[in-house]
Amino acid sequence: MNKKIVIFGEVLFDCFPDGKKTLGGAPFNVAWHLQAFNAHPLLISRVGNDTEGGQILLAMKEWGMQAAGIQRDQFHPTGRVEVSFNQGEPEYDIVENSAWDFIDVKQLPEVSEGFLLYHGSLAQRSQQSQDTLTKLQQQNSAECFVDVNLRPPWIKPELISALTNDAKWLKVNEQELDSFSNLDPEKGETIFSENNNLELVLITRGSNGAQLITKSGFQFHTHPESDVSVVDTVGAGDAFSSIFLLGLLNKWPFEVIMQRASEFASAVVAIRGAVSSDGNFYQKFIDSWGLFN
Secondary structure, eight states: OOSOEEEESOOEEEEOTTSOEEEEOHHHHHHHHHHHTTOOOEEEEEEESSHHHHHHHHHHHHHTOOOTTEEEESSSOOEEEEEEEETTEEEEEEOSSOGGGGOOGGGOOOOOTTOEEEEESGGGGSHHHHHHHHHHHHHSOOEEEEEOOOOTTOOOHHHHHHHHHHOSEEEEEGGGGGGOTTOBTTBTHHHHHHOTTOOEEEEEOGGGOEEEEETTSOEEEEOOOTTOOOSOOTTHHHHHHHHHHHHHHHTOOHHHHHHHHHHHHHHHTTSSSSOOOOHHHHHHHHHHHTTTO
């Protein structure tokens, strides 16, 4: 793995109906998984100067994650999401004016040139974090994996256009496809012809698996394991993204990336929440994939 992965965006607590809280936020989830697989990502985010912010920093330290990119905010609280379920699918009430809405460009850590940058769409709901992300991109020669997370009321045409323009690799889920008028899974050349940097589109389809389309016309479909006992689907897409990034770093063939990402996402939906603090959960994949051999 030659490149550094820099992950930009929200870190927060997912709060479930039964009162349980778990660490979350798509960028945080992806960074957590990548750390377990020894990729040592740099997470850039912001937490409040409160108990929850301290809990996040402690959890990162105990997991061996770098904290150089985590800013502390004296005025805004650590992020929080109220999670509910509708027919088994998660719904989210994402609290506004959280610390991660105010990521400060003046507090960005130094990063080396030529890194792989992961970011989503949610962290761009605020102008300050959006401007900071733009500055980070402008200052460095970064290849971007854009993980779309469209959440009302922050779905804007200009944001969707910016996301596709940023991306070398673009990930959307099946519900988000309608927001991309120029993306037809059967006619992928349209979006590629309009975005010179875009090389690959990844479409996740929940229980129907995932589809990959490349600029060259290559397509690949994968399906989740059929015998999975689903606890909740929170973080399934983030799990898929983390392994896709890991595969890009390790130069795995796309077929291998897709199969392993699907396998890992199937394991994540069998646990409560988006990540696990049990190293054994990850070890079986490390051994199966021969990561450290």
